[in-house]
Every structure is written in C-alpha cells, then in structure tokens.
Amino acid sequence: MTRRAALVALTLPVLPRVGLGAVLLxxxxxxxxxxxxxxxxxxxxGDVLAVKLWGAERALDPIDAGxxxxxxxxRTLVAAACGAGLALSGVVxxxxxxxxxxxxxxxxxxxxxxxxxxxxxxxxxxxGAIGLSAGAFGGATAAFVLVALLARAAGGGPAQLVLAxxxxxxxxxxxxxxLIAKSANAEQARGLMFWLLGNLSGVRWPDxxxxxxxxxxxxxxxxxxxxxxxxxxxxxxAAAALGIAVRRVQLVLIAAVTLMTATLVSLVGSIGFVGLxxxxxxxxxxxxxxxxxxxxxxxxxxxxxxxADIASRVLIPGQVVPIGVVTALVGAPGFAxxxxxxxxxx
Amino acid sequence: xxxxARDLGWRNxxxxxxxxxxxxxxxxxxxPNGSGKSTLLKLLAGLMPRAAGEVRLDDVPLGQxxxxxxxxxxxxxxxxxxxxxxxxxxxxxxxxxxxWLSPLSPFGPEDTRIxxxxxxxxxxxxxxKRPWSTLSGGERQRxxxxxxxxxxxxxxxxxxxxxxxxxxxxxxxxxxxxALPVTVVMALHDxxxxxxxxxxxxxxxxxxxxxxxxxxxLTPDTLGRIFRVRAMPMTDPEDxxxxxxxxxxxxxx
Amino acid sequence: xxxxLSSALRGAVLLxxxxxxxFPALAQTEYPLHLSNCGVDxxxxxxPVRTVTVGxxxxxILYALDLGDRVLGTSVWFSAVLPQFETVNAGVPRxxxxxxxxxxxxxxxxxxxxxxxxxxIGPQGSxxxxxxxxxxxxPTYTLPSDCEGKDNSVGSDGTRLAPYSxxxxxxxxxxxxxxxxxxxxxxxxxxDLRAREEAAIDAARALDLGDASAVFWFSSxxxxxxxxxxxxxxxxxxxxxxxGLRNIIDSNxxxxxxxxxxxxxxxxxVIVLARMDRRRFEADDVERKLDFLRTDPVASQMDxxxxxxxxxxxxxxxxxxIRNIDALETLSAALAGLDLQ
Ligand SMILES: Nc1ncnc2c1ncn2[C@@H]1O[C@H](COP(=O)(O)OP(=O)(O)O)[C@@H](O)[C@H]1O
Ligand SMILES: [Mg+2]
Numbered sequence: 001m002t003r004r005a006a007l008v009a010l011t012l013p014v015l016p017r018v019g020l021g022a023v024l025l026x027x028x029x030x031x032x033x034x035x036x037x038x039x040x041x042x043x044x045x046g047d048v049l050a051v052k053l054w055g056a057e058r059a060l061d062p063i064d065a066g067x068x069x070x071x072x073x074x075r076t077l078v079a080a081a082c083g084a085g086l087a088l089s090g091v092v093x094x095x096x097x098x099x100x101x102x103x104x105x106x107x108x109x110x111x112x113x114x115x116x117x118x119x120x121x122x123x124x125x126x127x128g129a130i131g132l133s134a135g136a137f138g139g140a141t142a143a144f145v146l147v148a149l150l151a152r153a154a155g156g157g158p159a160q161l162v163l164a165x166x167x168x169x170x171x172x173x174x175x176x177x178x179l180i181a182k183s184a185n186a187e188q189a190r191g192l193m194f195w196l197l198g199n200l201s202g203v204r205w206p207d208x209x210x211x212x213x214x215x216x217x218x219x220x221x222x223x224x225x226x227x228x229x230x231x232x233x234x235x236x237x238a239a240a241a242l243g244i245a246v247r248r249v250q251l252v253l254i255a256a257v258t259l260m261t262a263t264l265v266s267l268v269g270s271i272g273f274v275g276l277x278x279x280x281x282x283x284x285x286x287x288x289x290x291x292x293x294x295x296x297x298x299x300x301x302x303x304x305x306x307x308a309d310i311a312s313r314v315l316i317p318g319q320v321v322p323i324g325v326v327t328a329l330v331g332a333p334g335f336a337x338x339x340x341x342x343x344x345x346x
Numbered sequence: 347x348x349x350x351a352r353d354l355g356w357r358n359x360x361x362x363x364x365x366x367x368x369x370x371x372x373x374x375x376x377x378p379n380g381s382g383k384s385t386l387l388k389l390l391a392g393l394m395p396r397a398a399g400e401v402r403l404d405d406v407p408l409g410q411x412x413x414x415x416x417x418x419x420x421x422x423x424x425x426x427x428x429x430x431x432x433x434x435x436x437x438x439x440x441x442x443x444x445x446w447l448s449p450l451s452p453f454g455p456e457d458t459r460i461x462x463x464x465x466x467x468x469x470x471x472x473x474x475k476r477p478w479s480t481l482s483g484g485e486r487q488r489x490x491x492x493x494x495x496x497x498x499x500x501x502x503x504x505x506x507x508x509x510x511x512x513x514x515x516x517x518x519x520x521x522x523x524x525a526l527p528v529t530v531v532m533a534l535h536d537x538x539x540x541x542x543x544x545x546x547x548x549x550x551x552x553x554x555x556x557x558x559x560x561x562x563x564l565t566p567d568t569l570g571r572i573f574r575v576r577a578m579p580m581t582d583p584e585d586x587x588x589x590x591x592x593x594x595x596x597x598x599x
Numbered sequence: 600x601x602x603x604l605s606s607a608l609r610g611a612v613l614l615x616x617x618x619x620x621x622f623p624a625l626a627q628t629e630y631p632l633h634l635s636n637c638g639v640d641x642x643x644x645x646x647p648v649r650t651v652t653v654g655x656x657x658x659x660i661l662y663a664l665d666l667g668d669r670v671l672g673t674s675v676w677f678s679a680v681l682p683q684f685e686t687v688n689a690g691v692p693r694x695x696x697x698x699x700x701x702x703x704x705x706x707x708x709x710x711x712x713x714x715x716x717x718x719x720i721g722p723q724g725s726x727x728x729x730x731x732x733x734x735x736x737x738p739t740y741t742l743p744s745d746c747e748g749k750d751n752s753v754g755s756d757g758t759r760l761a762p763y764s765x766x767x768x769x770x771x772x773x774x775x776x777x778x779x780x781x782x783x784x785x786x787x788x789x790x791d792l793r794a795r796e797e798a799a800i801d802a803a804r805a806l807d808l809g810d811a812s813a814v815f816w817f818s819s820x821x822x823x824x825x826x827x828x829x830x831x832x833x834x835x836x837x838x839x840x841x842x843g844l845r846n847i848i849d850s851n852x853x854x855x856x857x858x859x860x861x862x863x864x865x866x867x868x869v870i871v872l873a874r875m876d877r878r879r880f881e882a883d884d885v886e887r888k889l890d891f892l893r894t895d896p897v898a899s900q901m902d903x904x905x906x907x908x909x910x911x912x913x914x915x916x917x918x919x920x921i922r923n924i925d926a927l928e929t930l931s932a933a934l935a936g937l938d939l940q
Binding site for chain 2: 098100224227228230231233234235237238240241242243244245246283287288289
C-alpha cells in the first residue's frame with residue numbers, strides 16, 4: 001500500500017510536466033513538417049494525416065502529400081530521435097567519465113563511422129551494394145570495440161576511457177584522411193564531407209523504424225539508471241560505496257550510448273554539438289539530478305535538432321545547409337555562453 | 347555489526363590482515379602515510395577488485411552479498427571525493443539513500459526525514475540549498491558524513507574524517523560517531539584523537555602490527571618504531587587521561 | 600598509325616575547311632610559340648614529343664588529334680576510353696586511375712603535362728602546382744574549360760563565374776593542335792564537332808519543345824539523400840540551353856546539392872541520368888537511380904517518371920570534354936523519341 005501510494009505520489013506531480021513536454025514536442029514536429037524548402041499549408045497536415053492514419057477520402061496533390069508524409073514527417077521524427085539520442089548520450093558519458101567535455105563522439109564512434117563510410121565509398125568495399133550507412137555502422141562499432149579494449153588494457157578507469165577514445169578517434173580520423181588523400185577526387189570528398197557533417201535529407205520511414213526504437217530503448221535504459229548516474233557524481237568508487245554495481249552499470253550504459261550513437265551516425269552522419277551543449281544547457285535549467293536531467297535533455301535535444309533542421313532547410317533558399325553546420329553555428333556560441341555563465345556562478 | 351577480516355590482502359600494499367571488529371565498537375586505524383590504511387578500509391567495504399582473503403559481515407562472507415546489500419550495511423566516506431556537478435547540499439546527502447531506493451520504492455517522505463536528520467547531525471540544516479562548489483573543505487567533509495549517515499548503515503567506514511575540520515567540528519564529529527550505535531572503523535592521523543577510540547589497529551607497511559586498546563597500543567616504543575617520533579605521555583590533570591607530546595627522534599650523531 | 604576518326608568525318612573536314620579559313624593557324628606552327636594559358640605564360644620551342652596527361656578529357660583530346668604516339672602516360676580516368684581510341688590507348692601506360700603522384704609524372708621526363716582540372720595541377724593541385732613543374736622545366740597546359748570564367752580558389756571543385764561555354768573546349772583543342780604543330784588536324788576536329796553540335800541543336804529546335812524543362816541527376820552520396828544535380832554553371836546547362844530545355848535548378852554552381860522536394864515540386868519534363876563506371880556511391884549505378892525514381896513515393900509522382908521521359912547519358916559527357924557533343928547528340932535524339940506534347 002505504501003509503495004503504491006508512493007508511486008502515485010511520485011507520478012502525479014510529474015504528469016503535467018510529461019504533458020507539457022509532449023505538447024512542446026508535438027508543436028516542434030508540426031513546425032518541422034510544414035516549414036521547409038517549399039511551404040506547405042497547415043491544412044494539408046490534417047488532410048494527409050486523415051488519409052494516412054484513418055483512411056479518410058480526400059483529394060490530395062500527390063507530390064505535396066508525398067513530400068509531407070514521405071519526406072518531412074520521417075525526417076522530423078528522425079531529427080527528434082537523433083537530438084534526443086545525442087543529448088542522452090552526452091548526459092550519460094559526462095556522468096560516467098566525469099568530464100564536462102565528454103560528448104557522444106568521445107569514444108571514437110563518429111571517427112569510426114567516418115572511416116567506415118569512406119572505406120565503403122573509396123575502397124569499393126561491398127562493390128556499391130553496401131551503403132555508406134552500413135559502412136558507418138560497422139566502422140563505429142569497430143572503433144568503439146577498439147577503444148573499449150584499449151581502455152581496458154590501460155586499466156579501465158574513466159580517464160583511460162577518455163584517453164583511449166582520443167587515441168581511437170585520432171587513428172580513425174587519420175585513416176579517413178589517408179583514404180581521402182589516396183583515392184578521392186574533390187567531388188567525392190565533398191560528397192563524403194557533406195554526409196559526415198550530418199544530413200537528414202535521405203531520411204525515409206525505414207530510418208524512423210530504426211531510429212525511434214533504438215533511441216526509445218536507450219531513453220528507457222537511461223531513465224532506469226537515473227539513480228546510478230547520480231551516484232557517479234563523486235566518482236565510481238563513491239558509486240560503488242552507494243551500492244551501484246559499477247561495472248555492470250557502466251557496461252549497460254556505454255553499450256546503450258554506443259548503440260544509439262552508432263545507429264544515429266550511420267543514419268544521418270555525425271551531427272556535432274548537440275550531445276555536448278544540450279546537457280549543459282539543460283543542467284542550468286533543471287539542475288544536475290538525472291531524474292530530471294535525462295528526460296529534459298531528451299526533450300530539449302529533440303526540439304533543438306528539429307529547429308536546427310528547419311533552419312538548415314530555410315537558411316539558403318533552394319539549397320540545404322548541412323545540419324551539422326547549423327548546430328555548430330548555434331552550439332559553439334551557446335557553449336561559450338554556458339562557460340561564461342558557469343564562471344560567474346562559481 | 348561485526349566485521350571480520352581474514353588474511354586480507356591486496357597486491358603488496360595490504361598483507362595478511364586478520365582482525366575482528368566488534369558490533370558497536372569504534373575502531374581506529376593509525377599508521378604512517380602509505381602504510382595501507384585507506385586500502386584496508388576499502389577492502390573492508392568490499393571496494394577493491396581482486397582482493398585476497400575474506401571479509402565477513404556478521405558471519406556472512408561479503409562476497410556473497412550484492413553491492414546493494416553491502417551498501418545497505420556499510421557506508422564509506424573516502425578520503426578524496428569531490429564532484430564537478432552543481433549539486434546542492436541536500437542533493438549530495440540524498441545520494442545516501444541510493445541503496446534503499448528502487449523504481450518500486452522511490453524517494454518518499456521517510457527518506458526526506460532521514461536526510462533531514464543526517465543534515466542536522468552534522469550541523470548543516472541551514473545550508474541545504476548551497477551548491478557544492480561554494481562549500482569549504484570542512485563543510486564538504488561534513489556533507490560526506492551526512493551522506494553516509496543517510497545511508498543508515500550498520501557500519502560506518504571513514505577515511506580521515508577529521509581532515510579539513512576546525513577543532514570544534516573535529517570534536518563534534520568524533521563525539522557523534524562515538525555515540526552512534528553502529529560499528530565505526532576510521533583512519534585517523536591525530537594520535538590524541540585516536541585515544542578516544544575503543545580499540546586501535548596500527549598499520550605499518552601493509553601489515554597490522556598491533557591491535558588493541560589505545561593505552562596498550564600507543565606505547566612510546568610503538569610510536570618510536572612505527573611513527574619515528576619521540577612521544578612523551580602526559581596526564582591531563584582534569585580527568586587523568588593520557589596525552590602525548592611529540593618530539594623529533596634524536597638522530598644518532 | 601591510321602587516323603582514328605571516321606571517314607565521314609574526314610569528308611566533313613574537306614567540305615567545311617574552306618569556311619573556316621579565319622582560323623588562326625592552319626599553316627605550320629611557328630616556334631617559339633607563345634601562349635597564355637589559365638594565367639600562365641607558356642613558350643614552346645618545338646612541338647612536345649613526351650606528354651603526360653592528367654585527366655581523361657585532356658587524354659582524349661590528344662587521341663582525337665591523333666597524337667597518341669606522343670603520350671607517354673595517362674592518369675585520372677573517370678570511365679572507359681572512347682571505343683575509337685581503344686587501340687591507341689592500349690599502347691599507352693596508365694600512371695594511375697586517379698591522381699598520379701608528382702614524382703611518377705616527373706619520372707617520365709615529360710616535355711608537356713596536359714591537365715584537365717586545376718584541382719590536380721594548379722594553385723592547390725593535389726598532384727602539384729604548375730610552378731613545381733615549371734621549376735623542373737616542365738610546361739603544363741590546362742584545358743581552358745577549367746579556368747575560363749572559373750575561379751578554382753573558391754569551393755572544392757572551383758566556382759564558375761560565368762556559365763560553361765563550349766567555346767572554351769574548342770579553344771583547348773585549337774591551342775593543343777598549335778602546340779603540337781598539327782593545326783590542320785585541329786581544324787578538322789573542330790569542324791566536325793561544330794557541325795555535329797549544330798545538327799543536334801537544329802534537330803531539337805525542330806521539335807518545338809515549348810516550356811519543356813529538365814534536370815540532370817549525376818549521383819547522390821546516399822541513395823535517398825539530396826542528389827547532385829546540374830546547376831547553371833556546367834556543361835549540362837549549356838546542353839539544356841542549346842537544345843531549348845529549361846533547367847529547373849537555379850543554382851549557379853556546377854553540381855549543387857538540391858532536395859528531392861524542390862525537384863519534385865518543379866516537376867521537370869525530362870530527367871537525365873548520368874551513367875558511369877565509378878561505383879563509389881550506390882547512386883553511381885544508373886539502375887539504382889532508375890529504381891529510386893520508380894519507387895520513391897514522391898519522385899515517382901513526377902510527370903517525367905510517370906511518362907517515362909528519362910534519358911541516360913554518359914557521365915563524362917557532362918564534364919567539359921569532347922564527349923559533350925556526343926551527349927548533346929544523344930540527348931537531342933532522345934528528345935525526338937519522347938512524347939513531349
Ligand atoms: N590503486 C593503487 N595501485 C597501486 N598502488 C596503490 C594504489 N592505491 C594505493 N597505492 C599505494 O599503496 C600504498 C598505501 O596506500 P594507502 O592505502 O592510501 O595508504 P594510507 O592511506 O595509509 O596513506 C601507498 O604507497 C600508495 O601509493
Ligand atoms: Mg589514506
């Protein structure tokens with residue numbers, strides 16, 4: 001009885017906030033769907049949803065309806081998943097390695113993805129049958145395994161993980177540079193760079209069915225570990241003293257983060273700054289406790305990346321700016337502001 | 347809770363330590379820098395990987411307990427524990443409830459009460475909203491103790507808990523832990539403070555070279571051999587207790 | 600070695616030659632020959648006999664001028680050599696499929712390096728700068744199609760300041776013919792190309808295309824991602840302009856990345872796909888491009904796809920090269936076969 005009462009007491013005050021979050025997210029998705037290279041009327045959203053979800057009969061322009069349903073909606077949903085996943089990964093890694101500069105790409109995942117994609121494109125691995133995505137996923141996983149083994153061999157602490165991540169990233173970035181220098185011409189290099197900087201234009205429904213479940217699962221894993229994550233505030237020794245099975249928790253969380261990041265990088269390239277800046281910004285708003293930080297960062301990351309994607313589509317008419325450029329343009333000054341504010345507080 | 351160490355060891359840093367710490371006792375660990383006090387404390391709390399020997403908590407081998415079960419029995423305050431997070435004083439103390447919480451038993455009013463008590467016990471009730479980074483070293487130390495208290499352990503393991511504390515809080519802390527009904531094991535530097543413990547263990551080069559009542563252990567001979575000081579016992583005229591005055595060893599010319 | 604062009608071509612040359620007397624150098628080239636090439640002043644004391652080519656377009660122009668016996672090595676290949684040059688090409692060593700190293704070029708002791716793109720040999724050349732070669736006494740000749748009206752210091756493939764003009768290609772042919780002291784072969788080749796260009800244009804103009812529009816899809820870095828399409832700057836824009844097709848892409852770049860959303864909304868009359876041997880991106884394969892057009896929920900709704908108004912062209916014909924005229928002919932002929940009313 002007391003347990004149930006406690007559960008109710010816990011969930012009731014949270015409900016309005018969950019509701020508010022859902023409304024904000026829905027508004028962001030709506031904006032992502034109607035704003036773009038070409039303007040779509042708001043009315044079309046209702047019509048298309050009525051036809052697609054309830055099988056209503058409406059006369060729709062096939063191209064407009066297709067753009068909305070097959071391009072914009074999956075793109076916006078994946079942007080949301082991607083923003084949430086990267087922000088969550090940032091939160092988790094910053095807590096686990098106790099380093100404010102930790103970001104989802106810390107463990108070499110993004111460098112590995114780049115090297116994997118470039119290998120596929122330039123070495124002809126897979127003879128054109130394997131897309132860049134598959135190459136990126138393979139590279140990301142390989143890089144992470146290498147980094148993890150290296151960190152383990154070096155002693156296994158958070159500092160070792162960070163150093164191994166740096167070494168792994170350097171190695172894989174060098175490999176990418178080597179491959180590009182060896183065999184790419186400018187046009188290909190440009191294509192690869194464009195892709196590596198992050199690109200949501202190729203997102204379709206199958207990507208949604210990859211991104212949403214992976215990020216959803218990752219979110220649940222993080223949510224289930226908010227107390228362990230708090231317990232890491234004073235280091236892994238203190239966490240262990242608080243009853244946290246440190247090894248297992250690290251393993252589960254890092255696996256979740258790697259899976260999320262590798263999947264997202266392979267779907268849309270490595271979009272920077274979200275995983276670094278969003279957790280810090282959200283900490284300023286809701287504090288360092290992970291029970292709030294985890295859901296708030298996921299929400300903020302999702303909304304931020306939808307907004308960045310909209311900006312990337314409308315900034316230069318008729319042309320799409322790589323979304324990684326937009327996030328960096330917003331993220332770098334944002335990060336500077338956070339640093340300055342933190343200094344004032346300290 | 348009874349804590350029993352059997353032939354406990356870790357690499358060469360702690361070697362073959364066996365001793366029994368009795369329920370409710372305040373056990374002090376003394377020894378020069380690098381003698382293995384911190385390592386032994388962590389071994390007792392089950393926090394060192396690949397340890398040799400065995401620790402038993404009320405006759406249950408520690409290895410048979412989960413980390414969570416251990417944390418429900420033992421709270422540990424490490425020597426150097428700091429955070430870059432902008433935690434508040436209350437946040438930090440609430441962490442002590444971690445081993446008792448689960449998704450089915452979330453943080454509730456009872457936990458709030460326990461945290462309030464722990465804060466009061468270390469005299470920090472008025473500062474619960476202060477961010478961690480603004481606290482002095484002594485205040486941080488008291489918060490760590492409060493966190494350990496909030497853990498409601500049956501044994502408290504403290505590594506040099508009086509570090510950073512002003513003399514008032516040093517005495518208050520020692521009085522507090524001595525009055526607690528739980529077993530306390532702590533490493534201490536101040537040998538006069540060590541006199542307040544029920545029993546003392548003396549560490550030297552990884553071994554526990556002596557173990558017993560303070561007056562039996564802290565002899566001028568031991569102090570000379572282990573700590574390389576000349577100790578002059580003096581008697582407090584007020585209550586007749588023994589105090590030490592320390593002088594450098596006379597170097598043989 | 601037999602003249603590799605067809606006898607029809609030779610006939611055309613004989614007929615057309617008197618019309619182009621204005622061409623500067625039908626007589627023997629007088630050495631030393633002074634020439635300003637892409638901002639570099641060149642002087643030739645004699646016709647080169649040891650040439651290394653960097654870029655397939657430059658290689659094929661030399662073959663078309665029947666100079667294969669003066670080419671010691673080739674590099675930077677985008678597709679198989681044109682069939683009429685297979686024999687001559689078989690006798691020439693290939694230094695590299697892609698960028699050759701500076702030293703491998705120099706090692707052949709060339710007396711001329713003929714270059715298609717400045718990003719191989721130019722101010723930031725991946726092989727070297729023109730100065731580096733000049734320091735070793737090796738002159739470099741860059742096809743004017745990569746520098747006339749183009750600023751290669753901006754953007755990774757350079758930026759065209761003015762749309763590509765086929766005249767810059769013709770200028771390159773003429774200059775190479777003079778450098779190698781074969782002006783009559785240059786004139787013959789140019790006459791042939793000009794005649795074919797005019798015929799293709801006339802044929803398309805006769806179709807009365809009205810407001811017909813087109814998009815050239817080169818490739819995409821990922822199958823579903825925003826594709827590389829021809830902007831207003833490059834050879835495809837010249838072809839569309841010449842044949843009377845409106846390019847739905849406004850960008851002044853040569854190969855901008857434009858969203859399918861924009862392309863579908865513009866709903867071009869004709870879609871032109873690039874066919875290439877390269878297999879670096881999935882979309883390099885023309886079959887995969889066709890698959891995409893037929894299955895993508897939005898792209899498949901475009902009129903050009905629904906009425907199967909899709910033309911496949913050799914990708915290298917979309918870069919400045921003598922293949923531009925082949926591509927122009929193919930496109931013109933294909934338009935005639937489409938139902939464009
Ligand atoms: N993780 C470790 N690895 C290697 N040596 C260690 C480790 N931890 C402590 N030591 C060494 O073991 C010795 C005992 O350390 P410690 O237990 O901290 O001593 P004390 O607390 O008595 O000063 C010191 O020489 C220290 O340098
Ligand atoms: Mg110590």
